[in-house]
Each structure stands twice: as structure tokens, then as C-alpha cells.
Amino acid sequence: MSDLVVIVYPTEEKAEEVRKRLFALQQEYLIKLGDAVIATKSPEGEVKLHQTVNTTAAGAVSGSLWGLLIGVLFLNPLLGAALGAAGGAVGGALTDIGINDEFMKKLAESIQPGSAALFVLIEEMTTDKVLAQIKDYGGTVLQTSFDETKEQALRNALASAATTPIPPAPQG
Incomplete structure (x- = not known):
């Protein structure tokens, strides 16, 4: 506790x-x-x-890594990283730890x-x-x-x- x-x-x-x-x-x-x-x-x-802890920045970093990985799988790593970073930043901003x-x-x-x-x-x-x-x-x-x-x-x-x-x- x-x-x-x-x-x-x-x-x-x-x-x-x-x-x-x-x-x-x-x-x-x-x-x-x-x-x-x-x-x-x-x-x-x-x-x-x-x-x-800046949850927005942490989310953007995490999202960009996941986006890059998914982008590599679908042959567009830059777009994947950009979309992942944007999504991660939004998710991080909404997270309250x-x-x-x-x-x-x-x-x-x-x-x-x-x-x-x-x-x-x-x-x-x-x-x-x-x-x-x-x-x-x-x-x-x-x-x-x-x-x-x-x-x-x-x-x-x-x-x-x-x-x-x-x-x-x-x-x-």
C-alpha cells in the first residue's frame, strides 16, 4: 500500500x-x-x-518504434514511424500514471x-x-x-x- x-x-x-x-x-x-x-x-x-515523466514524449518514442516495425513489414517504414509516433504521443498524453x-x-x-x-x-x-x-x-x-x-x-x-x-x- x-x-x-x-x-x-x-x-x-x-x-x-x-x-x-x-x-x-x-x-x-x-x-x-x-x-x-x-x-x-x-x-x-x-x-x-x-x-x-513526460508521458507524451514516452508515448511518441514507443509509438514510433512500433510504427517503424509495422512499416517495415508493410514496406513503408517512414510512414509507419510517423503514424506510430503520432498515435503514441496522443496515447501518452491521455495516460495518467x-x-x-x-x-x-x-x-x-x-x-x-x-x-x-x-x-x-x-x-x-x-x-x-x-x-x-x-x-x-x-x-x-x-x-x-x-x-x-x-x-x-x-x-x-x-x-x-x-x-x-x-x-x-x-x-x-
């Missing part, structure tokens, strides 16, 4: 830092992610999703313009080690599917970043 965590950060850059850190932790086998999407809200109120896009857009409408919400679908996690790695980034928990104990541990870890004083820059 996967868990969903949504954390709001003051900027898209901060959310991207955390997402990159989570990907690095995945390489260390401390977390297994099903999806990680950043939603931003423009000053005009428009919500934009920043996906890690991971977290539901409409759910993310609706929830992201509640964030302040200029801020970013990081949506993370967690399949497995070594909770204490992951929290230790992301706590310094801060953030505000918007929603989780964690049990109360895990959710409170997450909230406490992120809150500790807000109360930890930043050391002054060295003079020199």
Missing part, C-alpha cells in the same frame, strides 16, 4: 531541491517512490504540474501564488532515515495518508527546520 504526502514549500526551487534529495535517497534504497510531482500556482491562479492529475490540481488551488506543493507517492520508506535527510528543508504538510504517528513525526521534523537558527556567515 502506497502513502501520499503533500508538502508546501515557499518556492518551486525549494520543492525541486527536496524532490532531487528524495531521488538520491531512492538510489540509496531508503525510499521507493511511485511518483513525485511539483505543483505551482501562478499569480493569476493557474496551477501547473511539473511531472518527472502515479498520482491523479485532477486531484493534484484541485488540492494545489489552495496554495499561495508563487509557492509550490510537492506531491510524493511513497511505496516504501525507512521513515527515520528519510525524515532526518529532508527535515532541514522545512515545509508545511498539506495532506498525508500516513497514520497519526508517522504524520506527527513528519510535522515535527519539518517544524524543527523553522525553529533551528541559521548560523551567521563567516567573516573574512
Whole structure:
């Protein structure tokens, strides 16, 4: 069973830092992610999703390969590749993997313009080690599917970043 965590950060850059850190932790086998999407809200109120997987491009590549193969069989590989790429792109654009896009857009409408919400679908996690790695980034928990104990541990870890004083820059 996967868990969903949504954390709001003051900027898209901060959310991207955390997402990159989570990907690095995945390489260390401390977390297994099903999806990680950043939603931003423009000053005009428009919500934009920043996906890690471009399903349209992936569909176009896959479709062009299948189209090329079918085209070779019917002696027109270029036409087959072109039709396959077009069909694959359309299919990829209509595919929604991971977290539901409409759910993310609706929830992201509640964030302040200029801020970013990081949506993370967690399949497995070594909770204490992951929290230790992301706590310094801060953030505000918007929603989780964690049990109360895990959710409170997450909230406490992120809150500790807000109360930890930043050391002054060295003079020199």
C-alpha cells in the first residue's frame, strides 16, 4: 500500500531541491517512490504540474518504434514511424500514471501564488532515515495518508527546520 504526502514549500526551487534529495535517497534504497510531482500556482491562479515523466514524449518514442516495425513489414517504414509516433504521443498524453492529475490540481488551488506543493507517492520508506535527510528543508504538510504517528513525526521534523537558527556567515 502506497502513502501520499503533500508538502508546501515557499518556492518551486525549494520543492525541486527536496524532490532531487528524495531521488538520491531512492538510489540509496531508503525510499521507493511511485511518483513525485511539483505543483505551482501562478499569480493569476493557474496551477501547473511539473511531472518527472513526460508521458507524451514516452508515448511518441514507443509509438514510433512500433510504427517503424509495422512499416517495415508493410514496406513503408517512414510512414509507419510517423503514424506510430503520432498515435503514441496522443496515447501518452491521455495516460495518467502515479498520482491523479485532477486531484493534484484541485488540492494545489489552495496554495499561495508563487509557492509550490510537492506531491510524493511513497511505496516504501525507512521513515527515520528519510525524515532526518529532508527535515532541514522545512515545509508545511498539506495532506498525508500516513497514520497519526508517522504524520506527527513528519510535522515535527519539518517544524524543527523553522525553529533551528541559521548560523551567521563567516567573516573574512
